Amino acid sequence: MKRRNFIKLSAMGTAAVAVSACENSLIGQKQSTILNFPISSPKIISTWNHGLAANNKAWEVLNKNGSALDAVEQGVRTTESDESNRSVGLGGLPDATGKVTLDACIMDHKFNCGSVSFLQNIENPISVARKIMEETPHVMLSGKGAYNFAIEKGFKHKELLIPETKLAWEKLMSSNSQKKPQINSENHDTIGLLAIDNKGNISGACTTSGWAYKLHGRVGDSPIIGAGLYVDNEIGGACATGLGEAVIKICGSHTVVELMRQGHSPNNACKLAVERIIKSNENLEGLQVGFIALNKKGEYGAYSVYSGFNYALKDESSNKMIDAAYEMEW
Ligand code: GLY
Numbered sequence: 001m002k003r004r005n006f007i008k009l010s011a012m013g014t015a016a017v018a019v020s021a022c023e024n025s026l027i028g029q030k031q032s033t034i035l036n037f038p039i040s041s042p043k044i045i046s047t048w049n050h051g052l053a054a055n056n057k058a059w060e061v062l063n064k065n066g067s068a069l070d071a072v073e074q075g076v077r078t079t080e081s082d083e084s085n086r087s088v089g090l091g092g093l094p095d096a097t098g099k100v101t102l103d104a105c106i107m108d109h110k111f112n113c114g115s116v117s118f119l120q121n122i123e124n125p126i127s128v129a130r131k132i133m134e135e136t137p138h139v140m141l142s143g144k145g146a147y148n149f150a151i152e153k154g155f156k157h158k159e160l161l162i163p164e165t166k167l168a169w170e171k172l173m174s175s176n177s178q179k180k181p182q183i184n185s186e187n188h189d190t191i192g193l194l195a196i197d198n199k200g201n202i203s204g205a206c207t208t209s210g211w212a213y214k215l216h217g218r219v220g221d222s223p224i225i226g227a228g229l230y231v232d233n234e235i236g237g238a239c240a241t242g243l244g245e246a247v248i249k250i251c252g253s254h255t256v257v258e259l260m261r262q263g264h265s266p267n268n269a270c271k272l273a274v275e276r277i278i279k280s281n282e283n284l285e286g287l288q289v290g291f292i293a294l295n296k297k298g299e300y301g302a303y304s305v306y307s308g309f310n311y312a313l314k315d316e317s318s319n320k321m322i323d324a325a326y327e328m329e330w
Contacts, residue, residue, distance in 0.1 A: 038297070039196075039200035039296060039297070039298075040196050040200065040296065040297055040298025040299075041196075041198070041298065041315070041316065042059075042062045042063075042195070042196055042197055042198050042315070042316070043195070043196045043294065043298050043300070043313075043314070043315045044058050044059060044062070044071065044075065044193065044194070044195045044196075044312075044313070044314040044315075045193070045194050045195075045292050045293075045294050045300045045302075045311060045312070045313050045314075046058075046075065046076075046191060046192060046193035046194070046239075046292070046311060046312050047190060047191055047192045047193075047239060047241040047290065047292055047309075047311050047312075048190075048191065048241065048309075048310060048311065048312070049310065049312065049321055050079045050082065050085055050088070050191055051079075051191060051193065051311060051312030051321075052312045052319055052321065053078050053079070053082070054075040054076055054078050054079050054191055054193055054312070055075060055193070055312050055313075055314035055319050056078075056314070056319060057074050057075045057077070057078045058071035058072060058074060058075030058193060058195055058314070059071070059314050059319070060074070061074050061075075062195065062197055062198065065198060066197065067197050067199075067201065067203070068108075068109065068195040068196060068197040068201050068202055068203035069106070069108045069109075069130075069201075069203040071195040071197065071203070072106065072193050072194070072195050072203045072204055072205035073106060073126055073127060073130055073205055075193045075195070075205065076088075076104075076126050076191050076193050076205045076206075076207050077124050077126060077127065079191040079207070080104075080123060080124050080125065080126060080207055081123055081124065083162055086165065086209075086212070087189040087190060087208060087209055087212070088190065088191050088207055088208055088209055089102060089123060089124065089125070089160065089207065089209065090123050090158070090160050090162070091160070091162050091164075091165060092160065092165070092208075092209025092210075093165055093168065093169070093209060093212035093213065094161055094165060094166075094169050094209075094212075094213070095210075095213060095214045095215065095216050095218065096213050096214065096215055096216060097216045098161065098166070098169050098170075098173075099120055099161070099216060100120065100160035100161050100165070100209055101118050101119065101120055101209070101210065101216075101217075101218075102116070102118075102119045102120070102122070102125040102160075102207070102208070102209055102210075103115075103116065103117045103118070103119070103125070103207070103208055103209075103210055103219055103220055103222040103223035103228075104116050104119075104125035104126045104128070104129045104205070104206060104207035104208070104222060104223055105129050105140075105205070105206050105207075105222065105223045105224070105225055105228060105229050106126055106129045106130050106133060106203070106204070106205045106206075106229075107203060107204050107205075107225060107229055107230065107231040107237075108133075108201075108203045108231070109201035109202055109203055109231065109233035110233070111231075111232075112133050112134075113133055113139055113225045114129040114130055114131070114132035114133025114134070114139060114140075115129050115132065115139055115140040115141075115223040115224070115225060116128050116129050116132065116140070116141055116142070116146045116150075116223060117140060117141075117142045117143070117146070117219040117223040117224075118142050118143040118146070118217065118219055119142075119143070119146045119147060119150070120143075120147060120160070121147060121157050121158055121159065121160060122146075122147060122150045122155050122156075122157075122158065123155075123156070123158045123160065124155070125207055126205050126207045127155070128141075128146060128149065128150045128153070128155060129205075129223070131149070131150075131153050132146075132149065135153070136149075139225065140223065142219075160209075169213070172213060189208060189210075189211075189241055189242065190206065190207070190208035190222055190228070190240075190241040190242075191205075191206070191207055191208070191241075192204065192205070192206040192222075192228065192229060192239025192240060192241055192292060193205050193206075193239070194231070194236075194237040194238070194239060194292065194293075194294045196294065196296075196298060200296070201233055202231050202233050202236060202237045202294065202296070203231060203237075204229045204230070204231045204237045204238075204239055205229070206222045206223075206228040206229040206239050206240075207222060208220065208222040208228075210222065210244065211243070211244065219244075220244025220245070220247075220248075221240055221244035221245075221247035221248045221252065222240075222244060224248060226251045226253060226254035227240065227244070227247050227248045227251055227252055227253060227254070228240050228244070228247065228252075228253060229253050230253035230254040230256070230257045231257070232257050232261070233296070234296065235257055235260050235261045235295060235296060236257060236260050236266065236293060236294050236295030236296055237253075237257065237293065237294055238252075238253040238254075238256035238257050238260075238266075238269070238270070238273075238291055238292065238293040238294075239253055239291070239292050239293075240252040240253050240289060240290070240291050241289070241290045241291075241292075241309070242287075242288045242289035242290050242304070242305070242309075243287050243288060243289055246277050246280070246281055246287055246289050247277070247289055249277075249280050249281075250273065250276045250277055250280055252273055252277070252289070252291060253291070255272075255273045255276065256269045256270055256273045256291050256293050257269075257293075259272050259273065260293060260295050265295075265299060265301060266293035266294060266295050266299050266300050266301030266302075267293075267301025267302070267303060267325065268301070269291075269293055269301070270290075270291040270292070270293050270301050270302055270303035270324075271303040271325065271327075273291050273303070274289065274290075274291065274303045274304060274305055274326075274327055275327070277289050277305060278305060278327060284305065284328075287305060287306075288304060288305055288306045288308070288309065288330075289304065289305050290302060290303070290304035290305070290309035290311075290324055291303055291304070292311050292324075298315075300313060302322070302324035302325070303324055303325050303326065303327075304324045304325075304326045304327070305326065305327050305328065306326055306327070306328050306329070306330040307323075307326045307328070307329050307330045308326075308330045309323075309324040309326065310322060310323050310324060311324060
């Protein structure tokens with residue numbers, strides 16, 4: 001069968017594959033017809049406008065026939081290494097003690113996943129997450145253990161607090177004020193990126209420096225498989241951005257993927273997950289959360305609690321920003 005025609009089916013045939021997919025379904029719902037349609041040509045979707053550069057890098061990989069896994073890793077590394085970005089990797093805003101602590105995770109088309117949380121002094125946590133996935137029996141390493149593992153694997157120690165962010169932190173500390181995260185298009189948080197390669201396989205990556213000036217030791221949704229990111233290659237993938245505490249409470253990205261499994265479009269699945277965020281939080285003031293989703297057919301969508309969330313979409317013809325639909329005006 002040709003690549004763009006139908007998903008490769010095992011020798012057991014379509015029916016057997018559909019039955020086994022149904023049995024594997026975590027929610028026990030009847031499998032939708034989602035297994036039986038033309039698969040997508042390569043496509044990339046990522047959160048916020050830093051996604052444009054990440055998409056371009058990821059596309060270079062896909063264009064050379066690379067895997068979605070390589071594409072998502074290379075894509076978000078661009079954001080992690082971008083010193084001008086205040087919410088991811090190098091140049092990210094520190095915690096309340098002035099330390100930049102990073103969270104990241106990666107997931108491929110076979111449910112393999114790797115994750116780092118509370119990692120310091122390593123510029124590209126996403127690549128450490130991938131090494132954990134590929135070279136250890138674990139999914140997640142945290143803190144000093146994750147750092148030691150990274151150094152052992154050849155990653156370099158790096159000071160991630162740059163002069164501008166050090167100054168901003170010192171100013172805030174001297175003002176003695178509490179800082180609530182302001183998460184929107186001018187002050188975004190987290191890059192989540194999903195890609196489909198030319199075999200139709202989906203992978204995802206998610207990386208952040210988290211809530212600016214958070215308590216030392218705080219970990220958000222971004223390194224938690226099922227919260228910040230989830231991929232089921234039969235269905236699609238989803239990523240979250242925004243207030244991690246709210247995303248963790250509803251296992252956000254996994255929820256979006258399961259809603260797509262039930263037959264919802266990516267857009268509607270993101271909307272339903274946002275509605276669940278709204279239902280599960282009494283105080284919604286400033287509580288911005290956004291989801292992006294991409295299904296096996298290449299359909300994509302996004303939805304956020306408040307206006308102001310946007311995402312970058314790359315395909316053969318363009319790399320462009322799209323404003324997400326939302327529930328309330330910011
Ligand atoms: N969404 C990123 C965080 O809350 O840390």
